[in-house]
Amino acid sequence: MSDQKITPRAEDYSRWYQDVITEADLVDSSPVRGCMVLKPHGYAIWEAIRDDLDQRFKATGHVNAYFPLFIPQSFLTKEAQHVEGFAKECAVVTHHRLKATPEGVIPDPDAVLDEPLVVRPTSETIIWHMYGRWISSWRDLPILINQWANVVRWEMRTRPFLRTAEFLWQEGHTAHATAAEAQEETRRMLEVYRDFCWQTLAVPVVMGVKTASERFAGAVDTYCIEGMMQNGWALQAGTSHFLGQNFARAFDVTFQNKEGTLEHVWATSWGVSTRLVGAVIMAHSDDEGLVLPPKVAPVQIVLVPITRADNQEKVMAFVDGVAARLRGRFRVKVDDRDNMKPGAKYFEWERKGVPLRIEVGPRDVDNHAVFCKLRTEPGKFSLPADEGLADAIGAVLDKMQAAMLDKALATRKARTHRVDSYEELKARLESDSGWFLVPWTDDAENEAAIKAETKATIRCYPLEGQEEAQGRTCFYSGRRATHMAIFSRAY
RNA sequence: CGGGGUAUAGCGCAGCCUGGUAGCGCGUCUGCUUCGGGAGCAGAAGGCCGUAGGUUCAAAUCCUGCUACCCCGACCA
Numbered sequence: 281m282s283d284q285k286i287t288p289r290a291e292d293y294s295r296w297y298q299d300v301i302t303e304a305d306l307v308d309s310s311p312v313r314g315c316m317v318l319k320p321h322g323y324a325i326w327e328a329i330r331d332d333l334d335q336r337f338k339a340t341g342h343v344n345a346y347f348p349l350f351i352p353q354s355f356l357t358k359e360a361q362h363v364e365g366f367a368k369e370c371a372v373v374t375h376h377r378l379k380a381t382p383e384g385v386i387p388d389p390d391a392v393l394d395e396p397l398v399v400r401p402t403s404e405t406i407i408w409h410m411y412g413r414w415i416s417s418w419r420d421l422p423i424l425i426n427q428w429a430n431v432v433r434w435e436m437r438t439r440p441f442l443r444t445a446e447f448l449w450q451e452g453h454t455a456h457a458t459a460a461e462a463q464e465e466t467r468r469m470l471e472v473y474r475d476f477c478w479q480t481l482a483v484p485v486v487m488g489v490k491t492a493s494e495r496f497a498g499a500v501d502t503y504c505i506e507g508m509m510q511n512g513w514a515l516q517a518g519t520s521h522f523l524g525q526n527f528a529r530a531f532d533v534t535f536q537n538k539e540g541t542l543e544h545v546w547a548t549s550w551g552v553s554t555r556l557v558g559a560v561i562m563a564h565s566d567d568e569g570l571v572l573p574p575k576v577a578p579v580q581i582v583l584v585p586i587t588r589a590d591n592q593e594k595v596m597a598f599v600d601g602v603a604a605r606l607r608g609r610f611r612v613k614v615d616d617r618d619n620m621k622p623g624a625k626y627f628e629w630e631r632k633g634v635p636l637r638i639e640v641g642p643r644d645v646d647n648h649a650v651f652c653k654l655r656t657e658p659g660k661f662s663l664p665a666d667e668g669l670a671d672a673i674g675a676v677l678d679k680m681q682a683a684m685l686d687k688a689l690a691t692r693k694a695r696t697h698r699v700d701s702y703e704e705l706k707a708r709l710e711s712d713s714g715w716f717l718v719p720w721t722d723d724a725e726n727e728a729a730i731k732a733e734t735k736a737t738i739r740c741y742p743l744e745g746q747e748e749a750q751g752r753t754c755f756y757s758g759r760r761a762t763h764m765a766i767f768s769r770a771y
Numbered sequence: 772c773g774g775g776g777u778a779u780a781g782c783g784c785a786g787c788c789u790g791g792u793a794g795c796g797c798g799u800c801u802g803c804u805u806c807g808g809g810a811g812c813a814g815a816a817g818g819c820c821g822u823a824g825g826u827u828c829a830a831a832u833c834c835u836g837c838u839a840c841c842c843c844g845a846c847c848a
Binding site: 285292294295298302309311312313365368369402431433435436437442443447449496504515516517518519551552553554555586587588589618620621622623624625626627628639641642643644651735771 | 772782783805807808809810838839840841842844845847848
């Protein structure tokens, strides 16, 4: 395999990110600009994320459904803010047939669609069109639907996982009888995301509210979870929107309440995407390659037999026995390739982010033990290969998962800076990248001015700690502060 | 979409300036020996040089268009 091809983080952080992904064999580029192929090892991370979240959605009363990829163009025009937000990045289908010509194949001029179809950039419009047909009474509410789907946003500049033209995601779309109920749903799902990121991804995201300029096109309020990457930049890991009655009005979706009067329906939508895979990679990996928390690692344990011709049978029988004992509880791989030396296998699985490696040689067979190495710790240790092995390994992996969260949390805390003046922010953005927590007076023009000058944006008004703004003055305008804001450079 | 760079075997590169029909390392295949931190030897396979044109007796090499990728900006999950 390749030799030390991962650029160190300190040298070039984006090259490092690129290298880690390539070396771990997560994706391949596609012939179409901005699109990526998710290779099995990369897709498996998404599968683990999807399966975990799907359970959480179902546990909070949601059901899955599927809405079509194509949306009539006219639907996109119905909600004014929504059009403005998405019009610039939509792929549009205009023909339904190809035609062979001497110059090659072209869209058949005789097969132009009456109305062009937009490839969904998000599904609010088609879903609210359908909800209009399904809702007439308060008894039809709430509707709590989620869908797992792909969407397309024609992005100018792309990065694997973090921003691609087509990406996989889930979008929850709920319909409620009251504003309070919809707001509660918005916050409930935000909390689902937060807990998932902390517990499953070991990424200690912060929950917050977006300012008007960062709000979802068509939302009344946009909540978000923001994660800090190792270079101190922020990454929006998920959003949950309170849509008010905007889409219900645009698509004329009303219900008859218990008093018999017609009201517009209240809405939410919430989503996370394959960007989460990028967040996990960036949050935990090191200069040796991918590091994954055990809960989402496609392979949690790799067994590497160390054999010679005269002991191969003995060692392999032992390895197979250990693997059989661990399968069913863990995702286990036995690397029995005979064309690679054990050392080469160690490097390969380290690059690929396998949390626990178990080396088994003749000495271990004789001792009835296995020799273990954690991806995140320097030393190796031996465990008895008895009935308690699976429990012992479970404990080790749980501890690793918790340690990864602690480490990421410590980094986030160390790199969250409180500053009181704009001068200090500008100076420290260069020297000391991270998040900057400041007292702030909500003002879109000032926000834009700061972004233009520093490239830092307001990631959110964090839900926790807003009371700190009481009685303080805005670090930029000197006016009475309305919020505590997190400024940071972001992906 | 603006500025810059790149495109030659699966991967990383040389060859291009000074045109003459393609080479190196790694990987792959076969065999033997190896195997507790990136194995050794021997043999072999694999590329109409991103793509479409142009110049020329002749193009990987010179010229033009297009496409993709990377870096930096503006837009965004």
